[in-house]
Structures are given as structure tokens and as C-alpha cells.
Amino acid sequence: MEIKLVNNEEKCISIQSFVLGKKTIICGVLLILAILFNYKYLNFSIKNINYFFDIGLKERTILAPLGISFITFSAISYLVDIYTGKAKAGNIIDCLLYLTFFPKIVSGPIVLWRDFQNQIQTREININKCVNGVNRIIIGFAKKLILADMFGMCIGEIQKSAAYGIDIISAWLCVLLYMLQIYYDFAGYSDIAIGVAKILGFDFKENFNFPYRSRSISEFWRRWHIFLGTWFREYVYIPLGGSRMGKTRTIINLAVVFFLTGIWHGASWTYIIWGATNGGIVIIERIISDKSINKKIPNIIKWSFSMFVVMICWELFRFQNMSDFWSWVSIMLGRTTFAHIDLTWRYFLDYRMIVLTSIGILGATVLGESKILVAKEQIVKTKIGFAMQEALLLCLFVVSLFCMVSSSYHPFIYFQY
Known part of the structure; x- marks a missing residue:
């Protein structure tokens, strides 16, 4: 089964005829940046001006819209790509779809307009894409719920204990765990966003390529x-x-x-x-x-x-x-x-955390080996290999659900950006 999705441009208000000159682009980009500055950097600027010049400016209570940084960067991409001729202007619906595409609006990925626009009219929804998309979502949930959130819980316990006293090893353990947490948290979100987009017919490029192998x-x-x-x-x-x-x-x-x-x-x-x-x-x-x-x-x-x-x-x-x-x-x-330490690294680095940390380190480094990636692709191409993959992913999904039910709410780290 294959469905081709094509926009009905006759029913949409087209902005294709607009010619974006240099002054228009500059004004547009400055306006977008001004909005971002107002929500995200105004109080920071006021605070530093007051600190260095003692002017006494009042800070404002501003609630920034969710995903403001990602939306503004997408808007700039839209304007600049049209101006440079790397992409054509879309109709209003296409433009709004790009800016508010829900899988990426909160924490990205920041897809360029030229890459997004090319797929609006040519994207296809089929069984293979849906299966791959669901698989990618499950992997993203596993990274977030099984690894990132578990690392986050341990980090929280160490930080609470730091108020009363911790040892050097616990402090270094916390640093290592945060390094793993931020990777699996953000990579997990990217997997989910890419997976949802794939189900909807969009093919987004990878946002991470085993950075801890660098x-x-x-x-x-x-x-x-x-x-x-x-x-x-x-x-x-x-x-x-x-x-x-x-x-x-x-x-x-x-x-x-x-x-x-x-x-x-x-x-x-x-x-x-x-x-x-x-x-x-x-x-x-x-x-x-x-x-x-x-x-x-x-x-x-x-x-x-x-x-x-x-x-x-x-x-x-x-x-x-x-x-x-x-x-x-x-x-x-x-x-x-500290004169007295109640909980040492042996308490925090229990058997469960040793296993999860080992999986986290190996998953972020060794699994990125090209030979392993090629072997995986070859195995999955076979019927038995594909069945084994789906069975493993089903188990990961079940474990992820158990982790989600048994733990408290941990929002994605990049939600704040």
C-alpha cells in the first residue's frame, strides 16, 4: 500500500510571487531575532547592565513560548533559502507546516527549509516507512526512559547527598553519568522526532553520529x-x-x-x-x-x-x-x-547502575563501529534477522513502559532551549 500526498496549490494562498530583496531579508531576520531576544535574552541583558552600570532597570516576567529557539531558526532558514535561491517560497499552509511541524517544534531537529520543502509534495507514506518510523520511536523511548532517566535519577541522588557530603569518586561518577544522560536524552528525542516524521512521509537526516567516538x-x-x-x-x-x-x-x-x-x-x-x-x-x-x-x-x-x-x-x-x-x-x-560522608560511591554505583552505565558507554561508542553497523544491516535484511529485531524492540518497548510507570517525570533536557 502506497499513498502519494500532493498539495492542492489551487486552494492555497500562494506567496510564491513575493520577491524577497536584501532589505526585506535583513528586516525579516532582525524582526525574528528581536522576538527571540525579547523572550530569551532581555532579562539576562538587564541583569548584566544593572551589574556593570548599576542603573536599576527592572526585569520582566516573561514566559517564553515552547520551542522558541527552534522556531526562530526555522523562520530564518525559510527566508534565507528563498533569498539565496536554494529553495522556492511555499504557500502559506506549507510555510506554517514547516514552522509548526509538531515532531520538531519543541526540541528540533532544525530541518532546513530547502530540505523540508522538497518533501512536502513528493513524500510518500508506505508500510516500510511506518514500520521503520515505529522502530525508531521505540529506540528513542528506550534511550530516554531506560538510560537517560535512570542516569538522571542517580545524578539527582548524588546532588542531594552533596549537601551533606560526598566523596570524590561520587562527584566524578555524577559527571560521567550526566555526559551519558544528555546524549541519550537528546538523541532519544531526535529518534522519536525522526520516527514520527517518517510515519508522516518525511525523511529527516540523522542528528547524531556517535559523537562520543570523536x-x-x-x-x-x-x-x-x-x-x-x-x-x-x-x-x-x-x-x-x-x-x-x-x-x-x-x-x-x-x-x-x-x-x-x-x-x-x-x-x-x-x-x-x-x-x-x-x-x-x-x-x-x-x-x-x-x-x-x-x-x-x-x-x-x-x-x-x-x-x-x-x-x-x-x-x-x-x-x-x-x-x-x-x-x-x-x-x-x-x-x-567533608568530615562525614553517609553515602559513598558504592551506594550510588549499585549493580543496576553498573549495568546501565556499561550499556550506555558501549552503546555510545562501540556500537558506532562501521563493521558492526554493516553487519547489523546485513542481518536485518534477512527474514529471521528482521523478526529478531522486531522481537527485541518489542521487549525494549515493554521495559520502557515499566521504567516510565515506576519513575517520576523527567522532561527532555533540550525542552528548555
């Missing part, structure tokens, strides 16, 4: 949140000149991109420092990429260093201010000690 921060950003990286490359980095205008300009362009990446995630200095740290290391990697000393460093050392940087930087996500971040780092380094 041997550099540059490679990490080619594998992590791929849609966001693509957006910044297409609409910020390349328009600024990319790497076509010499090393100095390339460094400036990279600095701008990572500053914006940091502040996009949230109106806080922790996010800005997180973006600056990642950007600084990417710039250093770009400078030394052709140096002989860089080529001599073993891959295992590069991977270990990159993952250590990623793990520490994620802590800037976990805390809302730098004082809390440094307090936790002080515990990790043994500079803050």
Missing part, C-alpha cells in the same frame, strides 16, 4: 547535533566567509559561530563559556591540524582528551551559574572535603 572537538561537532551545526555553517559561517578568506578570518568566523552556539542554548554565562571553550579548542585544532606533532599523537590520546573536555564542558550545562560549577569542580579535585 578524536577531536572539531569532529565532535560534526557528529553532535548535526542539524544545529549545519544551520550555523549555512547561515553564519559561510556568509561570513567561511575558510575562504585566510587563517585570521577563519579563526574570527569560528569564534563568532561558537559564541552564538553557546548563547543560543541559553541566557547564562555558563552557556557562553561553554561555547567559548569549545570554540577555542576548535580554533587551536584548526591551527595545529597540519603540524607534524599533531599527526604523531596516538588516536587513543586524542580520543581521551576530547572526551575529557566534552565531559567537563557538559557540567556548564548542568549548573545555572559559575559558582555552583566551581563548587562541584572543587569537590572533584579534592579541594572541598
